[in-house]
Amino acid sequence: MSNKQRIFAGTQLRALRKRHQLRQAELARQLGISPSYLSQLEHDDRPLTPPLIGRLASTFPLDWQDFPSEDTEHLSVLLREAVADPIFDSPLDQNMIGRLAEQQPAFARRFIDLRTAFRRASQRLEMFDEALTVDADEGSRLPWEEVRDWFHLSNNYVDPIDRAAEDLAARIGGQATVLSIEALCRHLKERHSITVEIRPAETLRSYNAAGNVLVIDAGQPMASIRFQIAYHVVVTTLGEMINMLAKTAQLRSDVARALLTVGLANYASGALLMPYGHFRKAARAFRHDVDRLALHYQSSFEQTCHRLSTMQREGERGLPIFFCRVDMAGNITKRHSATRLQFARFGGTCPLWVVHEAAAIPDRIQVQLAETPDGVRYVSIAKGLVKTSGRFDRNPRRYAVALGCEIQHAGEFVYADGIDIASERGATPIGVSCRICPRSDCEQRAYPPNDQRISVSPLQRGVVPYEFAENEHAE
Structure with a gap:
């Protein structure tokens, strides 16, 4: 498969144009292309080119978050998992799956969603209590799955929020590269008249708007207490940007948008406590030693790992x-x-x-x-x-x-x-999972791969009670 990524985004381009009430000629002029070329792009007859991707990202930065950014390999993996379901008689050729993922990504995603919906429907029939409580008209993905996929399609990096959090860290801490709890509390008090109380509480974090009091449970580790305060700092300071991103995201439900709002605020909190430029430089200097980074930034092991996974800024990517x-x-x-x-x-x-x-x-x-x-x-x-x-x-x-x-x-x-x-x-x-792993000699299998026929002999037993059918006559 070619390493050069080809992105077909006709559906997203049409949605963008309609959202901004633009005619094809007007959008084509903004992108510096001909209307006929734009028409071909909207019909998925041609892929987006790198220069055009750059112009879209700079001209429509918020809308660009909704464009397909996953690579073909990722979509191929998801498609292979879906077509390997036992409901299908035989697996598809792997080259065919790759071509489908590359040339028809919208169809591939719909097929994956359809298979997910079928699997969930089957599980509901098996679990009667779940069938009584789940709305049969919901989308093929649960809200948290939608949010997880949104972050994945964003490459786990949200540029406007990351940069805004980095600027906010500089305003709060000045020359300091690490924000103390005292500095965060002082910012809330001086800028928003919010008093922070760290004491035993029933919830990890709660805010009394009437009294302008933020209560943080003292039973948490110090890194968690600091993160909870940082969360409220970004919500009060960057809340408008966070809410706008969540509101305009292509999600199916208000629950998903609410979850995305919380996810973006958590993202901003990590970006505030571990500002991109400083953190990327320190990560390289420490050769990505998580313990050293966590000690330096007064963060937890998990918070530090999570931040390392967001180092995807264009031109300044991390490991x-x-x-x-x-x-x-x-x-x-x-x-x-x-x-x-x-x-x-x-x-x-x-x-x-x-x-x-x-x-x-x-x-x-x-x-x-x-x-x-x-x-x-x-x-x-x-x-x-x-x-x-x-x-x-x-x-x-x-x-x-x-x-x-x-x-x-x-x-x-x-x-x-x-x-x-x-x-x-x-x-x-x-392997990725037993469901799609092709290894025939693994002794830790939970079950055989869905795209392989198996042979079972009542008179012979290995570590697993079957062999792959194509190997049954092997010496």
Whole structure:
């Protein structure tokens, strides 16, 4: 597959033109192209070119957030997962899937959404109590899935908010590169007449608008207390920008927009506490040592990992990494990848991935050299975390976070220093998920891949009770 990304965005272009009440000739003039060329773009007869992408991004910065920015590989992975469903008799040719993802991205996304809707409908039939409480007319994606995908399509970087938060950090802290709790509280008091009280409370953060009092639960770790105060700083200062982005996002429900508003405020909080320019420079200097960065910026391990995953500013990109958070049940609750590694949209993660081991052993960084079925190798780290509740009668929250990069960037990743990245047998063979992993010799399979026929012999048993059909006569 070509490394040069081709983006077909006819639907988005037409929507943009109608939203701004522009005729084709008017939009073509703004973009410096002919009306006939614009017509071809709107009908997906031609892809967007890099110069045209730049003009769209600069002329319509807010609208550009809604344009397709995912690469073809990512869409191909999602499409392959969908067509591998057992309801289909036979898998599609992989080259055909790649061409569909590249040439008909809108159709590919609709197909993925349709398969998701079918799967959810099947689950509702199996779980009667869920069927009684879920609206049958809802969209194919749940609100939080829409928001997750919105951030992924934004490459986990929101330029206007990131830059505004960086400017705000400079105004609050002056020459200081790290904002203290005192500086944040002083800003709220002097600029917004809001008093911050850090004391035992039933909720992590609550605001009394009548008394202009922000209450932060003192039972949280200091990094979390600081983040909660920063959240209120960005909501009061950058709230209009955040609300506008959420309002204009192409989401299906008010619930999704509300979730996006909170997500953007959380994003802005991280950008305020770890300003892009300073943080990117420090990350390079520390070779992306998360503990050193967290100590320097007074942030938590997770906050620091999350911020590292947002270093996607044009012309000032950081290390291309993947990042995710996994709970004790194996659910991925946060995820982003600027690498070729993609996380499964359907089903669980690979049991051989180090993140599962880390979840059981908190506060110790686990390092793994992993190789995916496409032959790409990654240096991956994972750390189990325990977030205390601050009191005996509330269970702490337990999960693990994972971070990694492809081995060609190992020189900038301190965790690669102790492993032999060139070792032939030193890499752990992992997959996206059992559902689509093509490995026939994996002893950790939960179930066979959906696009493979299997052979079962009553008189023979290996580690798993089946073989791939194409290998049944192999010597």
